[in-house]
Structures are given as structure tokens and as C-alpha cells.
Amino acid sequence: MKHSIATRTLALSKPVFTVSLDFELLWGTRDRPYNEAFESLCAIEREKVFDRLLGLLAASRISATWAVVGKLFLQDGGRDPLLHAADLVERIRRCPVPQEIGSHTLTHAEMGKISRREAKAELEGWARLARLAGLEYQSIVFPRNCPGHADVVRESGFRCFRGQERTWYAARPRPLRRLGHLLDIVTARTPQTALPRLEDGLWNIPGSMLYTPAFGVRRFLPVWLRVLRANRGLDRAIGRREVFHLWFHPTDLTRRTDAMLDGLRRIFERAARLRDAGALDILPMRALLPPDLETPREEVVHDAAHR
Numbered sequence: 001m002k003h004s005i006a007t008r009t010l011a012l013s014k015p016v017f018t019v020s021l022d023f024e025l026l027w028g029t030r031d032r033p034y035n036e037a038f039e040s041l042c043a044i045e046r047e048k049v050f051d052r053l054l055g056l057l058a059a060s061r062i063s064a065t066w067a068v069v070g071k072l073f074l075q076d077g078g079r080d081p082l083l084h085a086a087d088l089v090e091r092i093r094r095c096p097v098p099q100e101i102g103s104h105t106l107t108h109a110e111m112g113k114i115s116r117r118e119a120k121a122e123l124e125g126w127a128r129l130a131r132l133a134g135l136e137y138q139s140i141v142f143p144r145n146c147p148g149h150a151d152v153v154r155e156s157g158f159r160c161f162r163g164q165e166r167t168w169y170a171a172r173p174r175p176l177r178r179l180g181h182l183l184d185i186v187t188a189r190t191p192q193t194a195l196p197r198l199e200d201g202l203w204n205i206p207g208s209m210l211y212t213p214a215f216g217v218r219r220f221l222p223v224w225l226r227v228l229r230a231n232r233g234l235d236r237a238i239g240r241r242e243v244f245h246l247w248f249h250p251t252d253l254t255r256r257t258d259a260m261l262d263g264l265r266r267i268f269e270r271a272a273r274l275r276d277a278g279a280l281d282i283l284p285m286r287a288l289l290p291p292d293l294e295t296p297r298e299e300v301v302h303d304a305a306h307r
């Protein structure tokens with residue numbers, strides 16, 4: 001197989017806390033029946049969540065990775081503010097603490113479910129808009145964490161992605177997966193941490209924990225349980241010198257907004273204290289990449305099989 005460079009992992013000089021955000025407004029639910037219900041949430045995201053979230057990141061000096069749906073780069077004269085958001089992308093770029101902007105494809109396409117030609121159009125279309133905006137990019141988050149067409153992804157200039165976290169329930173049917181996820185939160189089960197690993201020529205920086213939205217029955221889960229879980233993830237990353245990768249959508253903060261943002265603040269502030277004490281680094285995804293993909297440095301890269 002062409003790019004089967006085996007699995008290699010990247011050893012880190014320090015544990016790392018990484019935050020990535022899937023920024024999509026209405027694009028994330030366009031193909032779903034509950035799309036209409038999401039409209040009001042996306043309006044809240046725009047008006048009540050976005051700036052406060054950016055402010056929290058800045059206050060703790062955290063550079064996060066914003067995986068942005070390409071169509072959001074457009075403004076379209078203010079029509080469809082839930083499908084276009086050049087103004088918000090500009091605010092991310094003006095954040096006093098630099099934020100990374102990565103891809104979430106052009107229209108929120110599930111890469112593993114489309115043809116090669118469609119995948120090319122999605123990524124080239126995204127890259128064209130990003131270049132027009134003067135952005136450099138290296139990171140991608142696959143919509144619905146559904147990877148595909150690694151060769152096209154590489155050719156479009158990406159070097160890393162957020163992989164699916166490993167869970168004990170991943171292969172179970174959907175109701176069991178939901179239950180498993182709930183159980184993980186209720187018991188504040190320590191999230192997985194990991195090292196970046198090279199897969200099909202792309203660095204996988206696996207997700208560790210979704211900051212679960214307070215939608216539906218999940219609104220009854222107290223926010224402090226999410227905070228406790230995240231703290232356990234940070235501790236585990238420090239103990240193993242690995243990456244604790246927290247992720248969510250800004251839309252996830254549109255229910256119980258004050259409590260959810262306050263939970264994030266507590267996680268960010270603790271991570272910042274650990275960073276300031278020298279215990280870990282807080283880095284966006286692309287800052288985890290080794291200097292050069294083609295010639296991995298032997299001292300930092302080694303076969304996973306030897307671990």
C-alpha cells in the first residue's frame with residue numbers, strides 16, 4: 001500500500017492540553033430532520049456564546065484550533081447569518097491570543113461517505129476560500145469524525161486531523177453508544193489521552209473528551225461532572241506525558257450557557273495554572289506537528305510497536 005508508513009507516534013517533551021472546536025453554525029445539521037430546532041440554538045451561538053467563548057480562551061491565553069466550515073468564510077451581504085459568518089471568522093483572527101483556523105470541509109461533508117471527486121471539491125473549495133482570506137492551514141477535523149480520502153486530504157495541504165477517541169462502546173449500536181457516553185460522564189470516567197500518531201501520512205491527534213452539550217436528558221448532568229472528567233484527563237496527560245484533547249462545538253454551549261461556560265472557565269483556568277507552573281503546554285493541533293513530515297526526526301519519532 002502506498003503510504004503505509006506503519007504507525008508512528010510522536011514523543012512529546014511535555015504533556016499537552018489541546019482544545020479544538022467544530023465551528024459550523026447551521027451547516028452541521030443541514031441534512032438532519034432536527035435542523036429547524038437548531039436554528040434558534042445557532043442564533044444563540046452567534047449572539048450569546050461566540051464572544052464569551054473567545055473571551056474565555058483569551059483570558060487563559062489558550063490558542064485553540066477552530067475547525068471552520070468553509071462556507072462560513074463568506075458573508076453574503078448579511079443574508080443567512082446562520083450559514084455565513086465572515087464577521088465571526090474575523091473575530092477569531094483578531095483574538096489577542098492567536099487562534100488556529102483549520103478545516104471542517106467546505107459544506108460539512110462526511111468524507112468517508114463521498115466520492116473522491118466530491119472530496120476533492122470539498123477540500124479544494126475550502127482551501128481556496130482560506131487562501132483568499134490569507135490563511136495558512138495544516139489541520140482538519142472531519143465532520144462527524146468520519147475520515148476518508150487521506151490522499152486527497154494530504155494533497156490539499158493538510159498534515160493533521162483529530163481522530164475519534166477510543167471508547168469501550170464505539171462498536172456498539174447507537175443506543176448503547178449514547179448510554180456508554182452518559183455512563184462515562186456520570187462516573188467521570190478518566191478520558192483517554194494519547195500521543196499523535198502518523199496514519200496514512202497524516203498525524204492523528206486523537207480526541208480525548210467531548211465537552212458534552214446540555215441537550216435533552218444530558219441537561220440533568222451537572223456541569224461539575226464534566227469539569228471533574230476534564231481534570232482527570234489533564235492529570236492523566238501529565239502522568240503519561242501525552243495529549244489531553246478536549247473538543248466541542250460552540251453550539252454545544254447554547255443550553256445552560258452560563259453554567260456550561262463557567263465549567264469551561266474552570267477547566268481552562270486549571271490548565272493555565274498547570275502551564276504556568278511548567279507542568280504542561282497548551283497547544284493548538286498544528287503546533288503538535290513535527291517540523292517536517294517527510295523526514296521525521298529519529299529522536300522524536302519511533303515505531304508504536306516498540307512502545
Ligand SMILES: [Zn+2]
Nearest residue numbers: 022028143144
Ligand atoms: Zn461538524
